[in-house]
Every structure is written in C-alpha cells, then in structure tokens.
Amino acid sequence: MASEPIPLARPVLGEAEEQAVIDVLRSGQLSLGPRVAEFERAFAEMVGARRASAVSSGTAGLHLALRAVGVGDGDEVVTSPFSFVASANAALFERARPVFADIDPLTLNLDPHAAAAAVTERTRALLPVHIFGYPADMEAFDALAARHGLGIVEDACEALGGRYQDMRDIGQRENPAVFAFYANKQMTTGEGGMLTTGDAAVKERVDSERNQGRAPDMDWLDHDRLGFNYRLSDIACAIGLVQIGRLGTTIPARRRVADLYREALDATEGLTLPCEDQGRAQRGWFVFVVQLPHGVERDETIRALAARGIQSKPYLPAIHLMSFYRERFGHREGEFPVCEDVAARSIALPFFPEMSEGQVDRVAGELQSVLARAPA
Numbered sequence: 485m486a487s488e489p490i491p492l493a494r495p496v497l498g499e500a501e502e503q504a505v506i507d508v509l510r511s512g513q514l515s516l517g518p519r520v521a522e523f524e525r526a527f528a529e530m531v532g533a534r535r536a537s538a539v540s541s542g543t544a545g546l547h548l549a550l551r552a553v554g555v556g557d558g559d560e561v562v563t564s565p566f567s568f569v570a571s572a573n574a575a576l577f578e579r580a581r582p583v584f585a586d587i588d589p590l591t592l593n594l595d596p597h598a599a600a601a602a603v604t605e606r607t608r609a610l611l612p613v614h615i616f617g618y619p620a621d622m623e624a625f626d627a628l629a630a631r632h633g634l635g636i637v638e639d640a641c642e643a644l645g646g647r648y649q650d651m652r653d654i655g656q657r658e659n660p661a662v663f664a665f666y667a668n669k670q671m672t673t674g675e676g677g678m679l680t681t682g683d684a685a686v687k688e689r690v691d692s693e694r695n696q697g698r699a700p701d702m703d704w705l706d707h708d709r710l711g712f713n714y715r716l717s718d719i720a721c722a723i724g725l726v727q728i729g730r731l732g733t734t735i736p737a738r739r740r741v742a743d744l745y746r747e748a749l750d751a752t753e754g755l756t757l758p759c760e761d762q763g764r765a766q767r768g769w770f771v772f773v774v775q776l777p778h779g780v781e782r783d784e785t786i787r788a789l790a791a792r793g794i795q796s797k798p799y800l801p802a803i804h805l806m807s808f809y810r811e812r813f814g815h816r817e818g819e820f821p822v823c824e825d826v827a828a829r830s831i832a833l834p835f836f837p838e839m840s841e842g843q844v845d846r847v848a849g850e851l852q853s854v855l856a857r858a859p860a
C-alpha cells in the first residue's frame with residue numbers, strides 16, 4: 485500500500501551538470517565569463533533564433549523585453565489574465581498598466597478579438613503568453629500590432645519546444661520572446677531566462693541593461709544608460725548548456741507522458757483535457773492541466789489527491805482577481821468570464837519527463853476515484 489508520493493515536477497539532472505558546475509568553479513570565472521555567450525549561441529541555434537541574451541530569470545527577461553519595445557510610464561500593455569503573475573507584473577515595473585482581455589476557451593491563450601477590443605490610444609505593446617506551452621495566435625497579433633503600431637513581446641516561459649502555426653519553432657520571430665529556466669520548466673539553470681530576438685539593436689540594449697547599463701566596449705565602472713543586475717552567472721549557463729543537450733530526449737519524453745495521460749483520462753466524464761494541437765501548431769509540453777467538471781470543489785479535490793500521495797495545485801489563478809490587482813486596479817469577478825471559469829476549475833497534475841506509465845495510471849485512477857465520490 486505504501487506507494488511513493490508523486491511530485492508535481494522533477495528536473496532531469498545528472499553527473500554532466502555536476503561536472504559542468506565544478507569546471508566553472510575551478511576556472512575562477514563565475515560570472516561575465518565564456519559560458520554566457522556559449523549558452524546564448526547554443527540556445528539561439530536550438531530554437532533557430534538569430535540572437536539570444538541570457539538573463540537572471542524569465543521575469544527579468546520580460547521586463548527588459550518590454551523596455552526594448554518602448555513600453556514606459558503611462559503606457560498600456562494588453563495581455564492575458566490567465567498566466568503566471570510575472571507577465572502582468574513586468575509592465576508595472578515600468579509604470580505601465582497591464583490591460584487584460586479574455587482568453588480563448590479552447591487554447592486558453594489571449595483571444596485576439598478580445599485583445600483588439602482592449603486596445604486604446606495609450607496601448608504600446610501586446611504581451612501574448614503561450615500558456616501551458618500552446619502557441620498563441622501570432623498571425624492575429626501581428627495584424628493587430630501592425631494596425632495600431634504596437635510592439636509585441638512573447639511570454640514563451642512555458643513554451644520551449646513548441647511551434648507556431650507557420651511551423652517555425654517558438655522563439656524564431658523578429659520580436660522578443662522570453663524563456664525561463666526555473667526548476668519546473670522544460671530545462672533549468674536553477675533560476676534563469678533567455679530573451680530571443682531578430683533585432684541586433686534589441687540584443688545590444690538588453691545586454692547592456694542586464695549589466696547595469698554598460699556598453700560592451702566600456703570599462704567596469706562606466707555606464708551610459710540606466711541598467712539592472714539581471715545577469716546569469718557562468719555557473720548557471722554551464723548547467724544550461726548541458727540541459728540543452730538533454731532536450732532531444734526530455735521533450736519527446738514529455739510528449740509521451742502527455743499522450744499517456746490523454747489515453748488514461750479521455751473518457752472521464754466532465755473533465756476537460758489540454759486541447760489537441762490545432763492545424764500545424766504544436767504545443768511545447770510544460771504542464772498537464774485539466775479543468776475539473778463544473779460543480780466539483782477544486783481545493784477539496786487537491787486535498788483528496790494529496791491524501792493519496794499525489795501532488796497537484798490550482799493552475800493558474802486569474803491574475804486580475806489576485807488581491808494586489810483587485811486593490812490596485814479595482815478588478816472584480818465577471819470581467820473576464822472565460823478566464824474566471826477556467827481558472828476556478830484548473831489543476832496541474834504531476835508531469836515530468838521521467839514519469840512512468842504506472843505513475844500516470846496511478847494519478848489518473850486516483851483522480852477518477854476522487855471525482856466519482858465528489859458530490860455533483
């Protein structure tokens with residue numbers, strides 16, 4: 485009976501990462517060293533981006549990306565309320581206002597029509613999020629941006645390995661796209677992020693602003709613009725280089741776990757599974773999030789699963805209904821009905837590349853048994 489608890493996420497790490505860290509430690513160059521550019525080149529090559537800049541987190545990358553497309557004081561950024569809080573917060577760092585628009589009920593991404601309706605004369609940029617790794621409708625956002633002269637920043641923090649409708653890998657477009665390397669992401673550097681762009685001027689600005697506003701040819705204490713310390717250390721970049729090498733197995737492994745879940749949960753009454761890939765778009769699998777049947781108590785379900793040794797969590801809560809956003813902007817229930825309905829019923833199930841078929845079956849079976857007992 486004593487089955488091991490199944491965690492929500494678990495990174496794939498091994499001796500190669502350990503050795504890479506030791507090598508950097510022994511080199512004596514722990515930051516601003518050769519691993520940073522190596523990691524950037526390898527990442528850019530992997531996603532087919534022309535340029536990439538390593539930063540200290542996905543959040544830091546989103547902040548610098550918004551600055552790079554010209555977002556500043558008093559501007560508005562149209563974005564999704566169904567995301568991790570960092571995508572909206574990044575606008576606030578620049579005293580800009582995140583303006584939410586509702587999501588598409590199938591893909592759970594920002595709905596282009598709702599986004600269009602949210603554009604005002606103060607809108608400066610669109611910030612679509614590829615939520616749960618599913619590519620946002622970039623063709624529609626391109627058209628909207630062109631119509632109003634807006635910048636675009638993609639939050640690709642959950643989307644490594646995904647493909648747009650035009651079959652290019654996420655991260656290949658001209659506008660900035662931001663990836664993240666926290667331990668639950670498709671690859672990890674502990675903490676970290678990467679900003680890809682086609683634009684040399686954007687890379688130059690980001691590289692300077694992540695490093696206190698220093699130009700590449702400047703001395704240590706010379707600064708020609710406002711900057712931050714958003715650098716990623718050589719230790720982290722060395723881990724990232726090894727992690728890139730694992731994606732050839734970990735990305736297909738995630739897809740396999742998703743397929744197993746789909747098979748095991750397909751016939752579960754009232755349960756909504758992640759949408760299948762539409763057309764030629766491809767999800768970069770990050771999490772496996774299900775929407776519980778209407779009327780089922782989400783938090784009670786999570787507690788019942790935990791009692792059976794299965795970790796799960798509400799994923800994601802609606803940003804506009806978080807206390808900080810309610811108080812600061814006066815948001816209320818009912819503003820974004822699709823987002824609110826999905827957010828209230830969504831839970832993330834355990835999902836990681838090394839999950840066995842037995843573990844998937846156990847999660848699926850326990851969820852089905854919990855749901856069968858839930859009052860309808």
Ligand SMILES: *Cc1c(COP(=O)(O)O)cnc(C)c1O
Pocket residue numbers: 541542543544567568570571613639641642664665666675676677
């Ligand atoms: C993980 C994540 C981020 C932020 O990444 P950090 O590296 O933790 O700062 C931003 N947006 C989304 C959608 C994420 O999932």
